[in-house]
Amino acid sequence: MRRRRLSYVCALVTLLTVSPAFAAAKPGTSWAQAELTTAVAAGLMAKEAAARPNKPLTRGELETLVAGLTHVDPVATASPTKTVTMAALDARLVGALGLTDSAKVFTQTARSAGLAPPSRFGTEVLARLLGLRVNHPASLDALELSPGEPATHAEAAYSAARILQLGESDSQGLQELGPTFVLPALTPWQKRVLATAVHFIGYPYVWGGESEFPESPQSPFGPQVHGGFDCSGFVWRVYKLEQYPQGGKLADMLQGRTTYAMSREVPAAKRITFDKLQPADVIFFGAKGPKSNPAQVDHMGIYLGNGWFIHSSSYGVAVATLSGWYEKRFAWGRRPLAEAGLISLS
Numbered sequence: 001m002r003r004r005r006l007s008y009v010c011a012l013v014t015l016l017t018v019s020p021a022f023a024a025a026k027p028g029t030s031w032a033q034a035e036l037t038t039a040v041a042a043g044l045m046a047k048e049a050a051a052r053p054n055k056p057l058t059r060g061e062l063e064t065l066v067a068g069l070t071h072v073d074p075v076a077t078a079s080p081t082k083t084v085t086m087a088a089l090d091a092r093l094v095g096a097l098g099l100t101d102s103a104k105v106f107t108q109t110a111r112s113a114g115l116a117p118p119s120r121f122g123t124e125v126l127a128r129l130l131g132l133r134v135n136h137p138a139s140l141d142a143l144e145l146s147p148g149e150p151a152t153h154a155e156a157a158y159s160a161a162r163i164l165q166l167g168e169s170d171s172q173g174l175q176e177l178g179p180t181f182v183l184p185a186l187t188p189w190q191k192r193v194l195a196t197a198v199h200f201i202g203y204p205y206v207w208g209g210e211s212e213f214p215e216s217p218q219s220p221f222g223p224q225v226h227g228g229f230d231c232s233g234f235v236w237r238v239y240k241l242e243q244y245p246q247g248g249k250l251a252d253m254l255q256g257r258t259t260y261a262m263s264r265e266v267p268a269a270k271r272i273t274f275d276k277l278q279p280a281d282v283i284f285f286g287a288k289g290p291k292s293n294p295a296q297v298d299h300m301g302i303y304l305g306n307g308w309f310i311h312s313s314s315y316g317v318a319v320a321t322l323s324g325w326y327e328k329r330f331a332w333g334r335r336p337l338a339e340a341g342l343i344s345l346s
Helices: 002-016 034-042 060-068 086-096 100-112 120-127 138-143 153-164 168-180 188-199 232-243 257-266 323-328
Strands: 283-286 297-305 308-313 317-322 330-334
Touching: 002 317, 034 153, 034 323, 060 086, 060 153, 086 100, 086 153, 100 168, 120 168, 138 308, 168 188, 188 232, 188 297, 232 257, 232 297, 232 308, 257 283, 257 297, 257 317, 283 308, 323 330
Parallel strands: none
Antiparallel strands: 283 297, 283 330, 297 308, 308 317
16 A cells, blocks of 8 residues: 555656646746746736746735635735745645645654754655646756745746646645655664755755855856756765765765766675665666666665655655656665765675
8 A cells, every 4th residue: 555655646746747838938928927827817816926927926925826726715914025935835835735734744754863854844845746846947047946035926826836736636645645754763874964965855956056055166067057956966965065074985985976977986796776775875767777877877866764765856855755667767776874984884
């Protein structure tokens, strides 16, 4: 039953990964023009707000949007003209879907494991499992927003349009998924690495990104347009750029910056198989699964344990289950903590 539920959610996320509106947007229109039109037609957003897609969303506008989605009167809010952050937008929408308790389960599990997750952890996990975020093309990376930045009318409309596509079974599926997020007992070093990883939940996917800040002078890809991470950049940030006290040679374990380079650094004899994965292992995915060669490895992340991992995907830094599509494409893992002599390889 657990595997079927996990596969269901993977199918849900895949279903929601439809080509976004910007793919067909006309010059001079917003990337989310179709969603803005949908939000206005559904009474979720005023025409005046939709006409200013890149302007910050206010608390009052958010409550109007939520009221329309839930078919109730808007909630009176203090400071209705105050802007709303991306994290606050996600939290409010997750709550409107009746998933606040499920979000708390994710946060509490990470907290009980000693990872000190940010308060947004649970709601950001669910927002991404629901497909409420979208990755802008590399040429539009300047539009990406970090959790603490003000949400825009366009981002709010995109999220609302996604929610309009959902049914009751979608929310029910995520409610059932929450209790399956169980992490094993972690070693002190596993906690340190995974605490760094979960800190970045909700940051956007940025091509060539390896920092939460736009300035990343060490990057071989040059300065970032916006703070955020691509898949290999996220692993690079956690293992290479983070300064861990008494970390010894840990930062030296990853040499290359790309998925190809990092995957080929571990000899075939030392590749970790699916059934031997441990928390904090770096995991690779390829078109031919375990039969992939490094040139075919096109995605990577960090294993959390018990069938869950964290990565920077099309939804930004998100938590996912190592099932369905990901399980099929799993190539191998490597254990930088063991490579650095900080834990045992076994």
